[in-house]
Amino acid sequence: MSDNRSPLPRWVLLALLVTGIIAISFSSIFIRWSHAPSSVMAMYRLFFTAVLMGPFVWRSKPDLKALSSSDWGLMAVSGLFLALHFLFWMESLAFTSVASSTIILALEPILILAGAYWLFKERTTRKAVLGLAVAILGASLIGWGDIGISGRALTGDLLSLAGTAAVALHLLVGQRLASRVPSLFYSFFIFLVAGTAFLIYNLARGTALGGYPTREWGIFLLLAVVPTVFGHVLFNWLLQYVNAVTVSMSVLGEPVGATILAYLLLDEKLTLTQGAAGLVIIWGVWYFMRHNQVRYAVEEADKPVKHKKAASGPSVTG
Structure with missing residues (x-):
């Protein structure tokens, strides 16, 4: 990857960021449209994306000899x-609303901060911690509101929270690899690992891998192309031009976009509690990221953006 790329015009960067946000917002819509098991959808989404990326990875000629056995091991863990x-x-989308599930996903930066503090002893500012507390309050409001709807909705909220914790761990592992592993190959490899994990999972459970109608295969492909390639892979590519903090702000756009699309395409209504809690979470995460980015600005002020943080970008949410 070249370090001497010409900067993109601001309007182009903005257009690409908006494109990525819209693309990842469609993820929950496609999942709701499908009647296939979640594990099957995820498996084909990952494998189809790896197939689409394959030619580009081949052309990039990554230097894999420089990777140690521990690097390969950490990439496998990241994929899991x-x-x-x-x-x-x-x-989670089988149990709770698109709004609740995707709003909880916005807690990703908060969980990453907690993990970075625990694993890497990274510090942050008091204002960032205030944003963290506000965002957690918002998530609690969603859970409290969904208890009033049904225990099933609360189960969905907890599943979404578990998924957010898993992606935070994935990104923290990726942070250890970002300076050593080319971004494109990293994404390709972890998609293969995750897809293979789902293959084993489905075989162990006796889940049918085939026999789905054409409509389902179309949804599997849409999941690979729209939210993954035009969303997550696009965000990773943009890390060549902007820092990870800028790209990570997209995490605030997904619940908004997904909720609007769910209203238009799934006829889902947004409750007053969900709306209020969503605003609280989004403000809390925005405030946290605004006051936590000083550390990144200092780190990146005198460094060109290479593979740094590429593996720890927002490439796997939604």
Whole structure:
């Protein structure tokens, strides 16, 4: 990957970020449209994406000899956490609303902060911690509101939270690899690992791998192309031009976009509690990211963006 790329015009960057946000917002819609098991949807989504990426990975000629056995092991672990993310989050949509599930996903930066503090002793500011507390309050409001709807909705909220925790662990592992593993190959490899994990999972459970109608195969392909390639892979590519904090702000756009699409395409209504809690979470996460990005700005001020943080970008939510 070249370090001497010409900067993109601001309007182009903005257009690409908006495109990515819209693309990942469709993920929950496609999942709701499908009648296939979540584990099957996730497996084909990952395998189809790997197939689409294959030619580009081949052309990039990544230097794999430089990778140690521990690098390969950590990539495998990262892929397994990615599989857990998809398993929990996609399953959550069978229990709770698109709004509740995707709003809880916005807690991803908060959980990453907690993990980074525990694993890497990374510090943050008091204002960022305030944003963290507000976001957690918002998530609690969603859970409290969904208890009033049904225990089933609360189960979906907990599954979404588990999926968010899994993706946070995936990104923290990726952070350890970001300076050593090319971004494109990293994404390709972890998609293969996660897809293989789902293959084993489905075989162990006796879940049918084939026999689905043409409509379902179309949804599997849409999941690979729209939210994954035009969403997550696009965000990883943008890390060549903007820092990870800027791209990570997209996490605030997904619940908004997904909720609007669910209203238009699934006839889902947004409750007053969900709306209020969503605003609380989004404000809390925005405030946290605004006051936590000083550390990143200092780290990146004098460094060109290479593979740094590419593996820890927002490429796997939703």
